[in-house]
Amino acid sequence: MALLDLDARWRRFNDPDRACPCCGQRFSGVFDIGFDHPTPWAHEPREDQPFVKQGDDQLTADLCRAGDQRFVRVVMSFPVQGAEDEVMHITPWAELGPEAFYAYLETFDGGDAPAVDDAPAALANQLPGFEDETEDALPILLHFPGPDARPIALAQGGKLAEAQENGVSFDQLLDIYAAFGQDIRPHLQQD
Known part of the structure; x- marks a missing residue:
């Protein structure tokens, strides 16, 4: 049994059959959060569109060009402390130098490039729950697992790197969700 199994809120959070007494909302455990575009993108959000183009600037689900800047969507993973094999993923954007961006582009969608x-890259979004650290372009290291997966971003220091290494508590997880506009804490307090 995982340590978090002792927390009634965790059990409620992971029970898809339980309806919140105040609103009927149901939860089925840890979910991922993502960003539509990097912060420097000054145009309309992509939302459900496959592609947005404004002049020379372009935005897809995984690639962005805004002026002279080049961005890729990345994955940052955070284990949940006290839970077995539970990980929350956040998919922000990272700014890459031109050489790395175009090398990645060559492999995109199954290209035969090496x-x-x-x-090295810089985080291009403020992460919820880590606003103090991500106000400036936080240095990260990108690992490219292959053409079928988004690059993996590893923070190079501070609380963000510590959270990736050691995980986040359940309360921190709920705080991150709340900072991202999905405050589910009140729905887990009672049966």
Whole structure:
């Protein structure tokens, strides 16, 4: 049994058959959160559109060009402390230098180009729950697992790197969701 199984809120959070007494909302455990576009994107959000183009600027689900800047959507993973094999993923954007961006682009969608080496990048979104750290472009290292997966981003220091390494508590997880506009804490308090 995992340590978090002792927390009634965790059990409610992971019980898809339980309806919140105040609103009927149901939860089925840890869910991922993502960003539509990098912060420097000054145009309309992509939302459900496959592609947005404004002049030379372009935005897809995984690639973005805004002026001279190039961005890729990445995955940051955070284990949940006290839970077995539970991980929350956040998919922000990262700014890459031109050489790394175009090397990645060559492999995108199954291209035959050689694998991309790990590359330094800068986080291009403020992560909920880590606003103090992500106000400026936080340095990250990108690992490129292959053409079928988004690059993996590893923070290079601070609380964000610590959270990736050691995980987040259930309360921190709920705080991150709340900061992202999905405050589910009140719905887990009672039966």
